[in-house]
Amino acid sequence: MLVLSRKKGESVIIQDEIEITVLGVEGDTVRIGISAPKNVDIFRKEIYLSIQEANRESAAQSEAGIHNLLQHFKNPK
Incomplete structure (x- = not known):
């Protein structure tokens, strides 16, 4: 497993098509946004x-x- 540290507003890119962005952190809850092609099930x-x-x-x-x-x-x- 790859473990990364990201701050609010920072992203991770997976295979040029999927972007995961940290939208916010409140206590032990992290809000993330995922941008991916429509054919990728999330x-x-x-x-x-x-x-x-x-x-x-x-x-x-x-x-x-x-x-x-x-x-x-x-x-x-």
């Missing part, structure tokens, strides 16, 4: 993890449904 980590879990659950349900469908065709009644 999520708070807790939201990202929630989306990943929902995707895993959906994939598991799809797998179970496909498995049941295949079993039905292998052993028709």
